Amino acid sequence: MEINKIYNENCLDTMKRMPDNFIDLTVTSPPYDNLRDYNGYSFDFESIAKELYRVTKQGGVVVWVVNDSVVNKSETLTSFRQALFFKEIGFNVHDTMIYEKNGSALPDNTRYLQTFEYMFVISKGSPKTVNFIEDRKNRFPTRWGGGRKVREKNGKFTDRGKYEGKEFGRRFNIWRYNTGFGYTTKDEISFNHPAIFPEKLARDHIYSWSNEGDLVYDPFMGSGTTAKMAHLLKRNWIGSEISKEYVELAYKRLDPYLKQLTIF
Numbered sequence: 697m698e699i700n701k702i703y704n705e706n707c708l709d710t711m712k713r714m715p716d717n718f719i720d721l722t723v724t725s726p727p728y729d730n731l732r733d734y735n736g737y738s739f740d741f742e743s744i745a746k747e748l749y750r751v752t753k754q755g756g757v758v759v760w761v762v763n764d765s766v767v768n769k770s771e772t773l774t775s776f777r778q779a780l781f782f783k784e785i786g787f788n789v790h791d792t793m794i795y796e797k798n799g800s801a802l803p804d805n806t807r808y809l810q811t812f813e814y815m816f817v818i819s820k821g822s823p824k825t826v827n828f829i830e831d832r833k834n835r836f837p838t839r840w841g842g843g844r845k846v847r848e849k850n851g852k853f854t855d856r857g858k859y860e861g862k863e864f865g866r867r868f869n870i871w872r873y874n875t876g877f878g879y880t881t882k883d884e885i886s887f888n889h890p891a892i893f894p895e896k897l898a899r900d901h902i903y904s905w906s907n908e909g910d911l912v913y914d915p916f917m918g919s920g921t922t923a924k925m926a927h928l929l930k931r932n933w934i935g936s937e938i939s940k941e942y943v944e945l946a947y948k949r950l951d952p953y954l955k956q957l958t959i960f
């Protein structure tokens with residue numbers, strides 16, 4: 697298979713040509729609950745989930761960014777059904793993370809403003825790569841242990857309060873991103889796609905669950921966000937996108953970046 701390429705086709709067709717245990721990391725946001733039309737394309741979730749299992753390497757990860765819509769006054773819970781299905785076919789649901797936005801579409805007048813989506817981190821066995829982002833300022837960086845005297849098994853007391861903690865610690869699993877024009881991305885052209893996710897979201901997952909040189913897949917490539925961030929983080933990538941219009945958009949967007957090495 698050619699890598700660093702977006703295949704203009706149904707992702708099931710792309711995956712069919714992949715060997716078993718091929719992909720290190722998938723970062724994607726599927727179309728959900730017919731919320732948007734995407735030029736009329738739909739997808740077969742269960743077949744895609746099974747193919748993702750087959751093509752993911754042992755220890756590989758799938759980040760599945762999804763939400764529910766409200767139908768007949770109830771949330772559909774599509775997101776949870778999908779997470780349960782991933783587990784049924786052999787994946788671990790490693791972490792249910794939240795992508796918090798700083799804005800909301802207006803719900804009906806019986807609901808609070810809806811500001812998040814799920815980021816299910818699904819793994820085939822235990823994740824083989826974990827690079828934690830440590831940018832959360834610790835509240836008590838120099839006295840993490842709190843100065844407590846602790847009785848040890850031998851009956852003596854030791855002081856656990858001397859530990860020199862780090863100034864920054866591992867992130868919590870709710871990630872907040874500014875969204876909207878100029879925030880989700882600065883690439884104006886992307887906004888011709890109706891449902892882009894923040895490029896920092898893609899960047900942070902790619903950094904966390906893969907290493908340089910690994911192969912990152914997005915079966916629903918849309919405007920090319922995953923490809924852009926994988927490329928800038930020196931990962932290889934493959935994408936599928938069923939709409940010709942969005943493939944063209946993605947390549948126009950990617951063009952200036954394909955020469956650049958890193959964003960940090």
Ligand SMILES: C[S@@+](CC[C@H](N)C(=O)[O-])C[C@H]1O[C@@H](n2cnc3c(N)ncnc32)[C@H](O)[C@@H]1O
Nearest residue numbers: 706707734739891892893916918919921937938
């Ligand atoms: C939520 S959007 C992804 C947006 C992307 N994360 C971005 O930042 O631009 C989902 C995309 O999946 C595409 N799509 C829908 N069904 C598909 C299928 N079976 N195979 C490949 N792409 C599909 C749609 O055309 C749409 O562009």
